[in-house]
Amino acid sequence: MSSNDLRAKQLERLRKEELDVLVIGGGINGAVSALALAAHGARAGLIDRGDFACGTSQSSSNLIWGGIKYLEHLEFPLVWHLCASRNRLLDLFPGSVREVRFLTLPGRVLKQSLPSLYAGTWLYWLLGRCRTRPPKLVPRSAMADREPALDGSALKHGLEYSDACLPATDARFTLDFVFAALRSGAAAANYAEAVSARREADGWLVRVRDRASGTEFEVRSRAVINAAGPFADGVNSLLGVSTRFRHVFSKGVHLIVPRLQRKEEVVTIFAADGRPFFILPFGDLTMIGTTDTPVEDPAAAITDEDRAFILRAANTYLKPERRLSESDIIAERCGVRPLALEKGSRAATDWMALSRRHRLETDGEAKALTIFGGKLTDCLNVAEEVVEEARRLGFKLKPRDPLWHGALKTVGRGPADAAAALIELGGER
Numbered sequence: 001m002s003s004n005d006l007r008a009k010q011l012e013r014l015r016k017e018e019l020d021v022l023v024i025g026g027g028i029n030g031a032v033s034a035l036a037l038a039a040h041g042a043r044a045g046l047i048d049r050g051d052f053a054c055g056t057s058q059s060s061s062n063l064i065w066g067g068i069k070y071l072e073h074l075e076f077p078l079v080w081h082l083c084a085s086r087n088r089l090l091d092l093f094p095g096s097v098r099e100v101r102f103l104t105l106p107g108r109v110l111k112q113s114l115p116s117l118y119a120g121t122w123l124y125w126l127l128g129r130c131r132t133r134p135p136k137l138v139p140r141s142a143m144a145d146r147e148p149a150l151d152g153s154a155l156k157h158g159l160e161y162s163d164a165c166l167p168a169t170d171a172r173f174t175l176d177f178v179f180a181a182l183r184s185g186a187a188a189a190n191y192a193e194a195v196s197a198r199r200e201a202d203g204w205l206v207r208v209r210d211r212a213s214g215t216e217f218e219v220r221s222r223a224v225i226n227a228a229g230p231f232a233d234g235v236n237s238l239l240g241v242s243t244r245f246r247h248v249f250s251k252g253v254h255l256i257v258p259r260l261q262r263k264e265e266v267v268t269i270f271a272a273d274g275r276p277f278f279i280l281p282f283g284d285l286t287m288i289g290t291t292d293t294p295v296e297d298p299a300a301a302i303t304d305e306d307r308a309f310i311l312r313a314a315n316t317y318l319k320p321e322r323r324l325s326e327s328d329i330i331a332e333r334c335g336v337r338p339l340a341l342e343k344g345s346r347a348a349t350d351w352m353a354l355s356r357r358h359r360l361e362t363d364g365e366a367k368a369l370t371i372f373g374g375k376l377t378d379c380l381n382v383a384e385e386v387v388e389e390a391r392r393l394g395f396k397l398k399p400r401d402p403l404w405h406g407a408l409k410t411v412g413r414g415p416a417d418a419a420a421a422l423i424e425l426g427g428e429r
């Protein structure tokens with residue numbers, strides 16, 4: 001079955017079937033929610049107006065991490081929680097989530113002393129339940145030929161610690177969950193945009209535009225989940241749902257350049273204002289980022305200023321002959337972090353201090369649930385909370401299945417397994 005046939009079949013199902021839950025938005029949060037609901041016996045549908053994972057879930061730093069930088073804001077419970085989520089993903093998806101070493105170069109810009117930074121990496125390791133290799137101090141003598149692209153004069157001691165990453169990228173990780181949702185019986189279609197909706201006595205009628213053909217049809221569903229990421233507030237407007245939370249946005253840009261680092265490690269550097277930047281492995285290339293700029297518009301784009309800022313930060317640490325200019329940029333990634341904020345409260349002046357924790361808000365009467373904020377790292381928890389909310393909304397679901405995520409089946413086993421899953425799907429339904 002070709003992918004066009006598969007999509008046509010899925011659209012047909014969305015048109016005809018009466019769903020328990022329609023998930024709007026096929027980024028990581030929508031994909032895991034659809035999978036978790038379908039695996040627990042709900043008739044679930046999933047739509048995205050573009051490719052699956054075409055939004056924030058393809059613009060991240062590809063890290064599955066406990067958030068060491070949140071220690072600066074003393075967010076110990078958040079770091080404890082994210083480390084547990086990271087460890088769980090490391091254990092469940094060894095094919096797609098890998099431990100990676102971070103080499104941090106404190107340089108001259110940081111106000112913290114080396115001993116306090118080093119103590120921070122140990123605290124982080126302890127909060128991470130000692131799941132990864134322990135931190136270590138890299139003496140200046142060992143720094144010289146560690147990464148030949150780095151300028152020796154910028155190097156003092158280095159700090160090494162572990163976190164985790166998605167070598168095959170965030171979008172691939174998300175897509176694996178979409179495939180798993182299909183295999184669990186969900187109906188899922190891309191280029192299918194929710195354009196309007198109305199609530200009737202027995203559920204929702206969501207009008208969906210097939211963006212490939214331009215035609216529109218209605219999906220009938222008892223409940224809706226708004227997983228539209230940065231566009232969730234807009235989707236709530238079209239649903240007519242009002243919420244206690246809303247999103248504020250922080251733009252994050254990465255630049256892809258020719259390979260800089262020798263080892264398969266992430267190098268952490270700091271901009272002149274102390275902001276951390278990552279030099280990340282990206283296949284045979286290197287990805288540098290990210291910025292963290294407050295923006296009003298969730299559809300923000302890269303500016304010349306973003307490019308210059310990242311190149312300047314990287315060049316401070318590079319040997320003169322390896323320094324980068326705009327002509328070295330092979331590709332760019334720009335995403336907007338949706339950050340949950342209670343309506344009426346003002347965003348912090350220190351943007352980094354704004355919590356990166358996700359929030360689920362349910363309108364019990366309208367049977368509408370919105371996912372605010374969140375991180376790739378926390379995706380399994382989001383999905384499990386969604387299932388619990390669905391139970392509270394009165395859906396009779398199967399008892400909690402600890403293997404709902406299909407970790408031991410195909411999710412996270414790589415593209416070949418996903419392709420096999422697609423072929424298998426051709427014979428189903």
Ligand SMILES: Cc1cc2nc3c(=O)[nH]c(=O)nc-3n(C[C@H](O)[C@H](O)[C@H](O)COP(=O)(O)OP(=O)(O)OC[C@H]3O[C@@H](n4cnc5c(N)ncnc54)[C@H](O)[C@@H]3O)c2cc1C
Binds near residue numbers: 048050253290337373
């Ligand atoms: C620069 C940057 C770096 C990051 N790095 C990390 C990291 O290293 N690790 C980590 O854990 N997290 C990271 N994050 C956070 C993480 O990427 C996001 O929290 C996560 O991807 C959000 O996923 P989502 O599913 O909520 O939103 P999205 O991925 O944006 O998905 C929402 C989807 O909804 C669709 N949609 C919108 N409106 C409609 C509609 N009307 N009808 C149908 N579909 C619609 C969109 O097309 C989109 O695909 C980073 C974020 C950014 C911006």
